[in-house]
Amino acid sequence: MKKEERQKVILEYLSKEHRLTLTELSAYLNVSEDTVRRDVKELSDQGLLKAVRGGAVAPSPIPLHFRKREKHDLENKKIIAEKAISFLKDGQVVFIDGGTTSLALVASFPYDLKITVITNSFPVAALVEDLPNIELIFAGGKMCKTSFTTASIETIDFFRNFRADICILGLCSIHHERGVTGILYDDSQIKKNMIQNSNFVIALGSAEKIDTAESYFVCPLRDINVLVTNISPDDETFQSYKKSGVTIV
Structure with missing residues (x-):
């Protein structure tokens, strides 16, 4: 699975569960934890999720203004x-x-x-x-x-x-x-x-x-x-x- 596809799956998973761990995500995607850690970091840098210890959580869904x-x-x-x-x-x-x-x-x-x-x-x-x-x-x-x-x-x-x-x-x-x-x-x-x-x-x-x-x-x-x-x-x-x-x- 390409990186773009993995990251799309990660965001879809997070939208349903609101939080995830690197361990469960690694098993879900059948890739190493280092790979999902890099994906999570990239998505966090883009503001699409928030990286936390051992996983990630969703950002607040409320409008800004x-x-x-x-x-x-x-x-x-x-x-x-x-x-x-x-x-x-x-x-x-x-x-x-x-x-x-x-x-x-x-x-x-x-x-x-x-x-x-x-x-x-x-x-x-x-x-x-x-x-x-x-x-x-x-x-x-x-x-x-x-x-x-x-x-x-x-x-x-x-x-x-x-x-x-x-x-x-x-x-x-x-x-x-x-x-x-x-x-x-x-x-x-x-x-x-x-x-x-x-x-x-x-x-x-x-x-x-x-x-x-x-x-x-x-x-x-x-x-x-x-x-x-x-x-x-x-x-x-x-x-x-x-x-x-x-x-x-």
Whole structure:
């Protein structure tokens, strides 16, 4: 089998299984592990998958631009928002990032909820504006037009001035070995800083983001307290996450 054919098979296999090991791929293709390791590296360099220790995982399937993401997977975002809302209580100081699942959570806020929201997301700020009992503190800085957030050194410095009770983190990718990762460098740095300055971290992510990985590291799995998703917490996918101390909702 030619290299191009092997690599096509690898991508098709990964699209179905979401992850693979070099050992199983070697047996599947009937070639050496060194051969599949080279194939995986080439595909990783092209951004078509993410090489991990002993294998590969799929990249996040979500669109990059906010306008496309806000219309993506709406029903599952509503399910996640309904599960996550129970963690918010009056009097809390809450970091909220620029993820569209985080935005879906804000859209579900009760009218009488009394919390302080600290965010760098313009869409989140626009929703909070209509809620009379929520105090809004906005993180300034240079605007990223891909994510509709501020994302600069000024933004990072801003979040260092607070210690939030809860951080609401919209996931791009999460993997049981690689942790939380993101597509955009600046956005990933903002998320990292929010996590470091929070007492409790709630990650929001649909099933399609589980066991995927991107280029920019946000945090290890142990930094996530709760993972809220749209599928059953008893799904076997979450075994590795639970072993790392993550509560699945």
